[in-house]
Amino acid sequence: MNFINFINYFSYLCKMKSHHCFSLAILLFVWISCQTRSSSNIEAHSTSEAKIVLPDFDADSAYHFVAKQVAFGPRVPGTRAHEQCANWLQQTISAYADEVVVQPFSARVWNGEIRHGKNIIALFSPEKKSRILLGAHWDSRPTADQDPDPNNWHKPVPGANDGASGVGVLLEVARQLSINRPNVGVDIIFFDLEDYGTPDFADVSFHRNQDTWALGAQHWAQNPHKFNYRANYGILLDMVGAANPRFAKEGFSMYFASDIVNKVWKTAQALGFGYAFVNERGGDILDDHYYVNTLARIPMINIIHHDRKTASRFFPQWHTIHDDLSIIDKNTLLIVGQTVLAQIYQE
Numbered sequence: 559m560n561f562i563n564f565i566n567y568f569s570y571l572c573k574m575k576s577h578h579c580f581s582l583a584i585l586l587f588v589w590i591s592c593q594t595r596s597s598s599n600i601e602a603h604s605t606s607e608a609k610i611v612l613p614d615f616d617a618d619s620a621y622h623f624v625a626k627q628v629a630f631g632p633r634v635p636g637t638r639a640h641e642q643c644a645n646w647l648q649q650t651i652s653a654y655a656d657e658v659v660v661q662p663f664s665a666r667v668w669n670g671e672i673r674h675g676k677n678i679i680a681l682f683s684p685e686k687k688s689r690i691l692l693g694a695h696w697d698s699r700p701t702a703d704q705d706p707d708p709n710n711w712h713k714p715v716p717g718a719n720d721g722a723s724g725v726g727v728l729l730e731v732a733r734q735l736s737i738n739r740p741n742v743g744v745d746i747i748f749f750d751l752e753d754y755g756t757p758d759f760a761d762v763s764f765h766r767n768q769d770t771w772a773l774g775a776q777h778w779a780q781n782p783h784k785f786n787y788r789a790n791y792g793i794l795l796d797m798v799g800a801a802n803p804r805f806a807k808e809g810f811s812m813y814f815a816s817d818i819v820n821k822v823w824k825t826a827q828a829l830g831f832g833y834a835f836v837n838e839r840g841g842d843i844l845d846d847h848y849y850v851n852t853l854a855r856i857p858m859i860n861i862i863h864h865d866r867k868t869a870s871r872f873f874p875q876w877h878t879i880h881d882d883l884s885i886i887d888k889n890t891l892l893i894v895g896q897t898v899l900a901q902i903y904q905e
């Protein structure tokens with residue numbers, strides 16, 4: 559029953575005799591409970607007295623943030639698209655956060671060259687001691703070395719799912735945080751230079767070193783934006799926008815923070831997303847969270863599309879030129895974003 563119907567019915571009843579007052583009271587009660595139930599807002603019970611309402615994640619808004627990044631072109635460090643996207647990210651998140659810190663750094667990449675990167679860090683309620691860290695990488699891979707056509711190996715990856723999806727979800731989380739404050743403080747980090755790792759075609763077996771990945775996260779973990787920075791735990795999002803997602807419980811996340819993984823997966827399952835947040839242990843994925851765990855010693859988990867059944871273990875277009883906007887599924891953005899929001903507003 560919508561509000562207009564109810565008012566019409568209410569005025570109809572008012573014209574009748576007073577013994578209808580009782581039925582009117584019942585009707586009012588039923589209508590209010592229907593409204594409460596039909597609302598998609600779910601009440602999250604916090605540890606303090608106050609009840610906090612869980613906001614609705616807006617997947618259209620998240621999709622728009624993904625599309626905007628992809629439209630710059632591949633955000634490969636050293637290119638104009640990379641520089642323009644950095645400025646846009648800083649500007650966009652500044653409208654939502656209490657404070658934004660941009661952390662420039664230089665790093666030596668797999669072939670010995672120097673690249674310049676920027677980690678972008680947004681602080682929400684920076685005065686709070688109890689904090690949750692959220693992260694995603696914003697750079698795109700310079701080499702589509704998993705493309706079936708070798709002619710594409712030296713082309714950049716559009717990075718719609720591998721990069722833009724996690725950032726798009728977190729920008730929408732940031733927008734929600736600006737409307738509705740949870741009990742905890744939140745820090746959102748957009749890591750740069752995650753995806754510059756040694757390409758498969760490179761003949762550099764002697765320095766095919768694991769540490770060529772996640773260069774921005776390595777820099778931040780050794781130089782956090784605040785002296786003595788601590789967070790209760792962290793959640794990294796990577797490849798969270800393709801259709802038919804499968805989020806196995808990633809190996810390093812289980813090794814360093816199994817309690818957080820299980821808590822977040824239970825939250826997702828309670829929201830009805832157990833078809834993607836499966837109770838299955840995945841392999842170890844070297845990603846930004848690995849260095850947050852090992853260097854900064856903050857427990858951080860990775861929500862990553864990770865499927866033992868595909869050849870790459872990731873989504874089918876991973877590190878190909880086909881990781882473009884056409885593979886982004888709003889429902890995947892929704893289930894990840896709503897899970898992250900539910901977790902934050904429960905703390």
Ligand code: AHN
Pocket residue numbers: 720752753755771796843844845
């Ligand atoms: C490796 O394949 C070594 N790491 C996967 C991490 C990654 C790449 N995330 C996005 N692109």
Ligand code: ZN
Pocket residue numbers: 699720753877
């Ligand atoms: Zn990648």
